[in-house]
Amino acid sequence: RIGRWAAPVESLHNCPCPDMEKVVLVTGANSGIGLALCERLLTEDSQLLLCLACRNMKRAEDARSALLTSHINAHIDLLHLDVGSVQSVLTAAQEVKARYNRIDFLYLNAGIMPNPQVDVKALFKGLFSRNVINMFATAEGLLTQQDRLNSDGLQEVFATNLFGHFLLIRELEPLLCPGGQTSRIVWTSSSNARRSAFSIEDIQHRNGTEPYSSSKYASDMLSLALNRHKNSQGLFSSVICPGLVMTNLTYGILPSFFWTLIMPIMWLIRIFTNTFTLTPYNGAEALHWLFVQNPESLDPRAKYHSLTSGLGKNYTQSRQVSNQRPLLPQTLYCSSLLYVNLR
Ligand SMILES: NC(=O)C1=CN([C@@H]2O[C@H](COP(=O)(O)OP(=O)(O)OC[C@H]3O[C@@H](n4cnc5c(N)ncnc54)[C@H](OP(=O)(O)O)[C@@H]3O)[C@@H](O)[C@H]2O)C=CC1
Ligand SMILES: CC(C)CCC[C@@H](C)[C@H]1CC[C@H]2C3=C(CC[C@]12C)[C@@]1(C)CCC(=O)[C@@H](C)[C@@H]1CC3
Numbered sequence: 001r002i003g004r005w006a007a008p009v010e011s012l013h014n015c016p017c018p019d020m021e022k023v024v025l026v027t028g029a030n031s032g033i034g035l036a037l038c039e040r041l042l043t044e045d046s047q048l049l050l051c052l053a054c055r056n057m058k059r060a061e062d063a064r065s066a067l068l069t070s071h072i073n074a075h076i077d078l079l080h081l082d083v084g085s086v087q088s089v090l091t092a093a094q095e096v097k098a099r100y101n102r103i104d105f106l107y108l109n110a111g112i113m114p115n116p117q118v119d120v121k122a123l124f125k126g127l128f129s130r131n132v133i134n135m136f137a138t139a140e141g142l143l144t145q146q147d148r149l150n151s152d153g154l155q156e157v158f159a160t161n162l163f164g165h166f167l168l169i170r171e172l173e174p175l176l177c178p179g180g181q182t183s184r185i186v187w188t189s190s191s192n193a194r195r196s197a198f199s200i201e202d203i204q205h206r207n208g209t210e211p212y213s214s215s216k217y218a219s220d221m222l223s224l225a226l227n228r229h230k231n232s233q234g235l236f237s238s239v240i241c242p243g244l245v246m247t248n249l250t251y252g253i254l255p256s257f258f259w260t261l262i263m264p265i266m267w268l269i270r271i272f273t274n275t276f277t278l279t280p281y282n283g284a285e286a287l288h289w290l291f292v293q294n295p296e297s298l299d300p301r302a303k304y305h306s307l308t309s310g311l312g313k314n315y316t317q318s319r320q321v322s323n324q325r326p327l328l329p330q331t332l333y334c335s336s337l338l339y340v341n342l343r
Contacts, residue, residue: 021047021048021049022045022047022048022049022104022105023048023049023100023102023103024048024049024050024051024103024105024107025051025053025096025103025105025106025107026038026051026053027053027081027083027108027109027165028083028109028110028111029052029053029054029060029063029107029109030054030056030059030060030062031059031063031248032245032247032249032280033109033188033242033245033280033283033284033287034109034110034188035066035280036279036280036281036284037107037109037284037287037288038050038052038063038076039070039281040281040288041288041291042067042071042074044291046071046074047075048074049075049077049100050067050075050076050077051076051077051078051079051096051099051100052076052077052078053079053080053081053092054078054079054080054081055080055081055082055084055110057078057080060078061078064076064078077099079092079095080092080095081168083110083159083160083164083165083168084112084159084160084164085150085151085152085159085164086152086167090167090171092168093167093168093171093172096172096175097171097172100175101178102175102176102178102181102183103172103176104181105183105184105185105186105291106168106169106172106183106185107188108165108169108185108187108188108219109186109188110165111160111161111188111249112156112160112161112212112249113157113212113249113252114145114146114147114148114156114157114252115146116143116144116145116212116253117143117145117146118142118143118253118254119141119143119144122141122142123135123142126141136269136272136273136275136276137275138192138194139192140192143210143212143253144209144210145157145209145210145212146209147205147211154204155205155206155211157205157211158203158205158211158214159204161212161215162215162218162219162336165219166222166336176235177234182234182235183234183235183236184236184237184238184290184295185223185226185235185237185238186237186239186240186287186290187219187220187222187223187237187238187239187240188240188242188287189219189220189239189241189303190213190216190242191241191303192216193213193216193217193219193220193241194210194213194214197210197213197214198217198221199214200328200331203218203332218332219239220239220303220321221321221328221332222332222333222336223237223238223239223321224237224300224301224321224329225332225333226333227300227301228300236295236298237300238290238298238302239302239321240286240287240290240303240304240305240306241275241286241304241305241306242277242283242285242287242306243274243275243276243277243278243282243305243308244266244276244278245277245280245283246259246279246280247283266278270308270309270310274307274309274310276308277306277314282306282308283306285306285307285308285314285315285316286304286306286316290304299318302319302320302321303318303319303320304316305317305318305319
Protein backbone atom coordinates (compact mmCIF):
# COMPACT_ATOMS: atom_id res chain seq x y z
CA ARG A 1 0.00 0.00 0.00
CA ILE A 2 1.09 3.51 -0.64
CA GLY A 3 0.98 6.50 1.65
CA ARG A 4 1.69 6.84 5.35
CA TRP A 5 1.59 3.12 6.09
CA ALA A 6 4.23 2.13 3.56
CA ALA A 7 7.65 1.04 4.82
CA PRO A 8 10.58 3.26 3.85
CA VAL A 9 12.56 1.45 1.16
CA GLU A 10 15.84 1.38 3.08
CA SER A 11 14.29 -0.45 6.05
CA LEU A 12 13.20 -3.32 3.81
CA HIS A 13 16.78 -4.58 3.90
CA ASN A 14 17.23 -4.46 7.65
CA CYS A 15 15.06 -7.36 8.66
CA PRO A 16 16.91 -10.54 9.62
CA CYS A 17 13.70 -12.47 8.89
CA PRO A 18 12.93 -14.21 5.62
CA ASP A 19 9.75 -13.00 3.92
CA MET A 20 7.35 -15.57 5.33
CA GLU A 21 8.35 -15.32 8.99
CA LYS A 22 5.75 -13.44 11.04
CA VAL A 23 7.09 -10.62 13.20
CA VAL A 24 5.20 -10.42 16.50
CA LEU A 25 5.84 -7.83 19.21
CA VAL A 26 4.32 -8.34 22.68
CA THR A 27 4.40 -5.65 25.39
CA GLY A 28 4.50 -6.82 29.01
CA ALA A 29 5.75 -10.20 27.79
CA ASN A 30 7.83 -11.19 30.80
CA SER A 31 5.04 -12.46 33.07
CA GLY A 32 1.41 -13.50 33.40
CA ILE A 33 -0.82 -13.44 30.34
CA GLY A 34 1.86 -11.91 28.07
CA LEU A 35 4.34 -14.70 28.80
CA ALA A 36 1.67 -17.39 28.40
CA LEU A 37 0.73 -15.83 25.05
CA CYS A 38 4.36 -16.02 23.87
CA GLU A 39 4.50 -19.69 24.86
CA ARG A 40 1.29 -20.41 22.96
CA LEU A 41 2.38 -18.45 19.87
CA LEU A 42 5.67 -20.35 19.64
CA THR A 43 3.79 -23.63 19.92
CA GLU A 44 1.45 -22.49 17.14
CA ASP A 45 4.20 -21.23 14.80
CA SER A 46 7.81 -22.21 15.42
CA GLN A 47 8.99 -19.88 12.62
CA LEU A 48 7.87 -16.74 14.45
CA LEU A 49 10.15 -13.83 15.05
CA LEU A 50 9.02 -12.91 18.54
CA CYS A 51 10.02 -9.65 20.21
CA LEU A 52 9.50 -9.40 23.98
CA ALA A 53 9.06 -5.70 24.82
CA CYS A 54 9.63 -5.25 28.55
CA ARG A 55 10.65 -2.53 30.99
CA ASN A 56 12.85 -4.79 33.11
CA MET A 57 15.60 -6.50 31.07
CA LYS A 58 16.48 -9.03 33.78
CA ARG A 59 12.87 -10.25 33.83
CA ALA A 60 12.86 -10.18 30.02
CA GLU A 61 16.01 -12.35 29.92
CA ASP A 62 14.42 -14.81 32.36
CA ALA A 63 11.28 -14.97 30.22
CA ARG A 64 13.35 -15.62 27.08
CA SER A 65 15.28 -18.41 28.84
CA ALA A 66 12.02 -20.00 30.00
CA LEU A 67 10.59 -19.86 26.47
CA LEU A 68 13.79 -21.29 24.95
CA THR A 69 13.62 -24.29 27.28
CA SER A 70 10.49 -25.51 25.52
CA HIS A 71 11.24 -23.96 22.09
CA ILE A 72 14.98 -24.50 21.62
CA ASN A 73 15.26 -23.04 18.12
CA ALA A 74 12.88 -20.14 18.60
CA HIS A 75 13.88 -16.70 17.36
CA ILE A 76 13.26 -14.44 20.37
CA ASP A 77 14.44 -10.83 20.55
CA LEU A 78 14.33 -8.54 23.56
CA LEU A 79 13.42 -4.87 23.47
CA HIS A 80 13.63 -2.39 26.31
CA LEU A 81 10.28 -0.62 26.50
CA ASP A 82 8.63 1.20 29.36
CA VAL A 83 5.21 2.01 27.90
CA GLY A 84 4.63 4.44 30.74
CA SER A 85 7.45 6.71 29.55
CA VAL A 86 7.20 8.83 26.39
CA GLN A 87 10.98 8.87 25.88
CA SER A 88 11.25 5.11 26.27
CA VAL A 89 8.48 4.52 23.71
CA LEU A 90 10.17 6.85 21.20
CA THR A 91 13.57 5.19 21.67
CA ALA A 92 12.10 1.69 21.49
CA ALA A 93 10.16 2.54 18.31
CA GLN A 94 13.38 3.77 16.68
CA GLU A 95 15.05 0.50 17.63
CA VAL A 96 12.17 -1.56 16.22
CA LYS A 97 12.33 0.37 12.93
CA ALA A 98 16.05 -0.32 12.72
CA ARG A 99 15.56 -4.05 13.36
CA TYR A 100 12.48 -5.04 11.36
CA ASN A 101 10.85 -4.08 8.10
CA ARG A 102 7.32 -4.89 9.24
CA ILE A 103 5.20 -5.87 12.21
CA ASP A 104 2.55 -8.52 11.61
CA PHE A 105 1.12 -8.57 15.14
CA LEU A 106 1.40 -5.91 17.81
CA TYR A 107 0.07 -7.28 21.11
CA LEU A 108 -0.55 -4.32 23.46
CA ASN A 109 -0.68 -6.31 26.67
CA ALA A 110 1.30 -4.41 29.33
CA GLY A 111 -0.99 -3.00 32.00
CA ILE A 112 -1.14 -1.89 35.60
CA MET A 113 -3.68 -1.56 38.39
CA PRO A 114 -1.85 0.29 41.19
CA ASN A 115 -3.02 0.30 44.82
CA PRO A 116 -6.29 -1.57 44.32
CA GLN A 117 -8.90 -1.51 47.08
CA VAL A 118 -11.79 -4.00 47.29
CA ASP A 119 -15.05 -2.63 48.66
CA VAL A 120 -15.84 -5.49 51.06
CA LYS A 121 -19.27 -4.09 51.95
CA ALA A 122 -20.28 -3.96 48.27
CA LEU A 123 -18.90 -7.49 47.81
CA PHE A 124 -21.11 -8.93 50.57
CA LYS A 125 -24.11 -6.93 49.41
CA GLY A 126 -23.51 -8.16 45.85
CA LEU A 127 -23.27 -11.80 46.96
CA PHE A 128 -26.94 -11.71 47.92
CA SER A 129 -28.17 -9.77 44.92
CA ARG A 130 -29.40 -10.89 41.51
CA ASN A 131 -26.36 -9.16 40.05
CA VAL A 132 -23.90 -11.62 41.61
CA ILE A 133 -22.72 -13.27 38.37
CA ASN A 134 -22.14 -9.94 36.68
CA MET A 135 -20.30 -8.72 39.79
CA PHE A 136 -17.84 -11.63 39.60
CA ALA A 137 -17.40 -11.20 35.85
CA THR A 138 -16.83 -7.45 35.79
CA ALA A 139 -16.03 -6.42 39.40
CA GLU A 140 -18.48 -3.56 38.86
CA GLY A 141 -18.68 -1.44 41.99
CA LEU A 142 -16.04 -3.54 43.78
CA LEU A 143 -12.69 -2.03 42.91
CA THR A 144 -11.05 1.36 43.18
CA GLN A 145 -7.41 2.38 42.65
CA GLN A 146 -5.14 5.19 43.70
CA ASP A 147 -3.29 6.67 40.74
CA ARG A 148 -0.35 9.09 40.65
CA LEU A 149 1.55 11.31 38.25
CA ASN A 150 4.48 9.78 36.37
CA SER A 151 7.69 11.57 35.40
CA ASP A 152 6.07 12.88 32.18
CA GLY A 153 3.39 14.57 34.29
CA LEU A 154 0.72 12.12 33.12
CA GLN A 155 -1.55 9.89 35.20
CA GLU A 156 0.35 6.61 35.46
CA VAL A 157 -2.54 4.26 34.65
CA PHE A 158 -3.58 6.04 31.46
CA ALA A 159 0.03 6.62 30.42
CA THR A 160 0.77 2.88 30.75
CA ASN A 161 -2.46 1.22 29.70
CA LEU A 162 -3.33 3.59 26.87
CA PHE A 163 -1.18 6.57 25.82
CA GLY A 164 2.16 4.72 25.64
CA HIS A 165 0.60 2.03 23.48
CA PHE A 166 -1.09 4.55 21.20
CA LEU A 167 2.18 6.45 20.82
CA LEU A 168 3.87 3.15 19.95
CA ILE A 169 1.30 2.47 17.21
CA ARG A 170 1.82 5.93 15.74
CA GLU A 171 5.61 5.65 15.84
CA LEU A 172 5.53 2.20 14.22
CA GLU A 173 3.24 3.30 11.38
CA PRO A 174 5.93 2.74 8.72
CA LEU A 175 6.10 -0.95 9.70
CA LEU A 176 2.36 -1.54 9.75
CA CYS A 177 0.76 -2.85 6.54
CA PRO A 178 3.78 -2.45 4.24
CA GLY A 179 3.44 -3.49 0.60
CA GLY A 180 -0.26 -4.33 0.75
CA GLN A 181 0.06 -6.80 3.63
CA THR A 182 -2.22 -6.64 6.65
CA SER A 183 -1.05 -5.89 10.19
CA ARG A 184 -2.89 -6.62 13.40
CA ILE A 185 -3.11 -4.85 16.74
CA VAL A 186 -4.52 -6.67 19.76
CA TRP A 187 -5.25 -4.88 23.05
CA THR A 188 -5.52 -6.79 26.32
CA SER A 189 -8.55 -4.98 27.68
CA SER A 190 -10.90 -6.08 30.45
CA SER A 191 -14.55 -6.76 31.23
CA ASN A 192 -13.95 -4.23 34.02
CA ALA A 193 -13.98 -1.53 31.26
CA ARG A 194 -17.01 0.66 31.90
CA ARG A 195 -18.34 3.63 30.02
CA SER A 196 -19.54 5.35 33.20
CA ALA A 197 -15.96 5.34 34.53
CA PHE A 198 -14.75 7.36 31.53
CA SER A 199 -15.20 11.04 30.89
CA ILE A 200 -13.91 12.88 27.82
CA GLU A 201 -13.65 16.00 30.03
CA ASP A 202 -11.23 14.15 32.33
CA ILE A 203 -9.39 12.10 29.72
CA GLN A 204 -6.77 10.72 32.15
CA HIS A 205 -9.27 10.03 34.96
CA ARG A 206 -7.39 12.49 37.16
CA ASN A 207 -10.38 13.14 39.40
CA GLY A 208 -11.84 9.65 39.74
CA THR A 209 -11.12 6.44 41.64
CA GLU A 210 -11.46 3.93 38.79
CA PRO A 211 -8.58 4.72 36.43
CA TYR A 212 -8.17 1.05 35.49
CA SER A 213 -11.77 0.65 34.34
CA SER A 214 -11.62 4.03 32.62
CA SER A 215 -8.36 3.30 30.76
CA LYS A 216 -9.63 -0.08 29.55
CA TYR A 217 -12.84 1.52 28.27
CA ALA A 218 -10.73 4.14 26.50
CA SER A 219 -8.63 1.40 24.87
CA ASP A 220 -11.84 -0.27 23.63
CA MET A 221 -12.94 3.02 22.07
CA LEU A 222 -9.53 3.69 20.58
CA SER A 223 -9.51 0.25 18.98
CA LEU A 224 -12.91 0.99 17.50
CA ALA A 225 -11.63 4.29 16.11
CA LEU A 226 -8.51 2.63 14.69
CA ASN A 227 -10.73 0.19 12.83
CA ARG A 228 -12.85 3.00 11.42
CA HIS A 229 -9.79 4.97 10.28
CA LYS A 230 -7.41 2.20 9.24
CA ASN A 231 -9.22 -1.00 8.15
CA SER A 232 -9.24 0.22 4.56
CA GLN A 233 -5.43 0.47 4.73
CA GLY A 234 -5.04 -3.10 6.01
CA LEU A 235 -4.68 -2.40 9.73
CA PHE A 236 -7.03 -4.36 12.01
CA SER A 237 -7.39 -3.75 15.73
CA SER A 238 -9.08 -6.07 18.26
CA VAL A 239 -9.70 -6.02 22.00
CA ILE A 240 -9.87 -9.01 24.30
CA CYS A 241 -10.68 -9.76 27.93
CA PRO A 242 -8.67 -12.62 29.45
CA GLY A 243 -11.14 -13.16 32.32
CA LEU A 244 -10.00 -13.28 35.94
CA VAL A 245 -6.46 -14.66 35.89
CA MET A 246 -4.04 -15.31 38.77
CA THR A 247 -1.06 -13.07 37.93
CA ASN A 248 1.05 -10.39 39.62
CA LEU A 249 -1.81 -8.00 38.89
CA THR A 250 -4.37 -10.03 40.88
CA TYR A 251 -1.82 -10.79 43.61
CA GLY A 252 -1.69 -7.02 44.06
CA ILE A 253 -5.43 -7.02 44.89
CA LEU A 254 -5.37 -9.75 47.53
CA PRO A 255 -2.29 -11.57 48.86
CA SER A 256 -1.41 -14.87 47.15
CA PHE A 257 -2.07 -16.99 50.28
CA PHE A 258 -5.64 -15.63 50.34
CA TRP A 259 -6.20 -16.53 46.69
CA THR A 260 -4.83 -20.03 47.38
CA LEU A 261 -7.20 -20.35 50.35
CA ILE A 262 -10.27 -19.42 48.30
CA MET A 263 -9.25 -21.40 45.20
CA PRO A 264 -11.94 -24.09 45.77
CA ILE A 265 -14.55 -21.31 45.87
CA MET A 266 -13.14 -19.87 42.66
CA TRP A 267 -13.44 -23.26 40.93
CA LEU A 268 -17.04 -23.39 42.14
CA ILE A 269 -17.78 -19.89 40.84
CA ARG A 270 -16.35 -20.95 37.46
CA ILE A 271 -19.33 -23.29 37.07
CA PHE A 272 -21.61 -20.23 37.09
CA THR A 273 -19.39 -17.71 35.31
CA ASN A 274 -16.94 -19.03 32.74
CA THR A 275 -14.97 -15.77 33.06
CA PHE A 276 -12.86 -17.23 35.90
CA THR A 277 -10.17 -18.51 33.55
CA LEU A 278 -7.67 -18.45 36.45
CA THR A 279 -4.45 -19.58 34.68
CA PRO A 280 -2.42 -17.32 32.35
CA TYR A 281 -2.58 -20.10 29.70
CA ASN A 282 -6.41 -20.03 29.78
CA GLY A 283 -6.44 -16.23 29.92
CA ALA A 284 -4.36 -16.06 26.73
CA GLU A 285 -6.99 -18.09 24.83
CA ALA A 286 -8.59 -15.15 22.97
CA LEU A 287 -5.17 -13.62 22.21
CA HIS A 288 -4.08 -16.90 20.65
CA TRP A 289 -7.41 -17.40 18.89
CA LEU A 290 -7.09 -14.00 17.20
CA PHE A 291 -3.64 -14.96 15.94
CA VAL A 292 -5.11 -17.74 13.81
CA GLN A 293 -8.12 -15.79 12.53
CA ASN A 294 -8.49 -14.09 9.18
CA PRO A 295 -8.78 -10.36 10.10
CA GLU A 296 -11.50 -9.75 7.51
CA SER A 297 -13.74 -12.25 9.35
CA LEU A 298 -13.54 -10.32 12.64
CA ASP A 299 -16.12 -7.90 13.99
CA PRO A 300 -14.39 -4.49 14.46
CA ARG A 301 -16.82 -3.63 17.30
CA ALA A 302 -16.44 -6.87 19.24
CA LYS A 303 -14.56 -7.67 22.41
CA TYR A 304 -13.23 -11.23 22.37
CA HIS A 305 -13.44 -13.00 25.73
CA SER A 306 -11.27 -15.88 26.92
CA LEU A 307 -13.63 -18.24 28.73
CA THR A 308 -13.15 -21.52 30.60
CA SER A 309 -16.05 -23.86 31.28
CA GLY A 310 -16.65 -25.62 34.62
CA LEU A 311 -15.05 -28.71 33.06
CA GLY A 312 -11.93 -26.72 32.12
CA LYS A 313 -12.56 -26.31 28.39
CA ASN A 314 -11.17 -23.09 26.89
CA TYR A 315 -12.96 -21.14 24.20
CA THR A 316 -13.32 -17.62 22.80
CA GLN A 317 -16.58 -15.74 22.60
CA SER A 318 -17.25 -12.39 20.98
CA ARG A 319 -19.45 -9.82 22.70
CA GLN A 320 -20.22 -6.27 21.61
CA VAL A 321 -18.04 -3.60 23.22
CA SER A 322 -20.41 -2.06 25.72
CA ASN A 323 -22.29 1.24 25.54
CA GLN A 324 -20.57 3.22 22.83
CA ARG A 325 -21.56 6.83 22.62
CA PRO A 326 -21.85 7.63 18.89
CA LEU A 327 -18.98 10.11 18.69
CA LEU A 328 -16.74 8.88 21.47
CA PRO A 329 -14.32 6.75 19.42
CA GLN A 330 -13.58 9.62 17.05
CA THR A 331 -13.30 12.15 19.87
CA LEU A 332 -10.92 9.93 21.76
CA TYR A 333 -8.89 9.23 18.65
CA CYS A 334 -8.55 12.96 18.00
CA SER A 335 -7.65 13.65 21.65
CA SER A 336 -5.03 10.93 21.61
CA LEU A 337 -3.62 12.24 18.33
CA LEU A 338 -3.42 15.65 19.91
CA TYR A 339 -1.65 14.16 22.88
CA VAL A 340 0.82 12.35 20.64
CA ASN A 341 1.47 15.47 18.57
CA LEU A 342 2.04 17.58 21.69
CA ARG A 343 4.54 15.15 23.16
N1 LIG B 1 -5.04 -10.76 35.58
C1 LIG B 1 -6.29 -10.49 35.25
O1 LIG B 1 -7.25 -11.00 35.86
C2 LIG B 1 -6.57 -9.56 34.13
C3 LIG B 1 -5.59 -8.88 33.45
N2 LIG B 1 -5.91 -8.05 32.40
C4 LIG B 1 -4.88 -7.34 31.66
O2 LIG B 1 -3.91 -8.25 31.20
C5 LIG B 1 -2.68 -7.57 30.95
C6 LIG B 1 -1.55 -8.39 31.50
O3 LIG B 1 -1.65 -8.41 32.91
P1 LIG B 1 -1.34 -9.69 33.79
O4 LIG B 1 -0.65 -10.71 33.01
O5 LIG B 1 -2.59 -10.04 34.49
O6 LIG B 1 -0.43 -9.04 34.92
P2 LIG B 1 1.16 -9.06 35.10
O7 LIG B 1 1.42 -8.04 36.15
O8 LIG B 1 1.66 -10.43 35.30
O9 LIG B 1 1.69 -8.56 33.70
C7 LIG B 1 1.74 -7.24 33.34
C8 LIG B 1 2.90 -7.06 32.41
O10 LIG B 1 2.92 -5.70 31.99
C9 LIG B 1 4.23 -5.20 32.25
N3 LIG B 1 4.22 -3.76 32.47
C10 LIG B 1 3.58 -3.06 33.42
N4 LIG B 1 3.87 -1.76 33.31
C11 LIG B 1 4.72 -1.65 32.26
C12 LIG B 1 5.39 -0.57 31.65
N5 LIG B 1 5.27 0.67 32.10
N6 LIG B 1 6.16 -0.81 30.58
C13 LIG B 1 6.32 -2.07 30.11
N7 LIG B 1 5.74 -3.14 30.65
C14 LIG B 1 4.94 -2.92 31.72
C15 LIG B 1 4.71 -5.95 33.47
O11 LIG B 1 6.12 -5.84 33.60
P3 LIG B 1 6.85 -5.96 35.03
O12 LIG B 1 7.03 -7.42 35.27
O13 LIG B 1 8.13 -5.23 34.82
O14 LIG B 1 5.95 -5.31 36.03
C16 LIG B 1 4.24 -7.33 33.11
O15 LIG B 1 5.10 -7.96 32.21
C17 LIG B 1 -2.85 -6.19 31.57
O16 LIG B 1 -3.11 -5.26 30.56
C18 LIG B 1 -4.08 -6.32 32.46
O17 LIG B 1 -4.77 -5.13 32.64
C19 LIG B 1 -7.20 -7.88 32.01
C20 LIG B 1 -8.20 -8.53 32.65
C21 LIG B 1 -7.98 -9.42 33.75
C1 LIG C 1 -14.87 -15.24 47.08
C2 LIG C 1 -14.37 -14.37 46.00
C3 LIG C 1 -13.86 -15.06 44.84
C4 LIG C 1 -13.65 -13.17 46.53
C5 LIG C 1 -12.96 -12.30 45.52
C6 LIG C 1 -13.60 -10.96 45.40
C7 LIG C 1 -12.87 -9.95 44.49
C8 LIG C 1 -11.48 -9.67 45.02
C9 LIG C 1 -12.84 -10.42 43.02
C10 LIG C 1 -14.28 -10.68 42.51
C11 LIG C 1 -14.28 -10.35 41.02
C12 LIG C 1 -12.82 -10.14 40.70
C13 LIG C 1 -12.41 -9.49 39.41
C14 LIG C 1 -11.20 -8.80 39.32
C15 LIG C 1 -10.36 -8.60 40.54
C16 LIG C 1 -10.77 -9.43 41.77
C17 LIG C 1 -12.28 -9.45 41.95
C18 LIG C 1 -12.77 -8.04 42.17
C19 LIG C 1 -10.77 -8.10 38.04
C20 LIG C 1 -11.17 -6.65 38.21
C21 LIG C 1 -9.25 -8.16 37.83
C22 LIG C 1 -8.80 -7.40 36.63
C23 LIG C 1 -9.74 -7.38 35.48
O1 LIG C 1 -9.35 -6.79 34.46
C24 LIG C 1 -11.11 -7.93 35.54
C25 LIG C 1 -11.52 -8.67 34.30
C26 LIG C 1 -11.39 -8.74 36.80
C27 LIG C 1 -12.90 -8.91 37.01
C28 LIG C 1 -13.25 -9.76 38.20
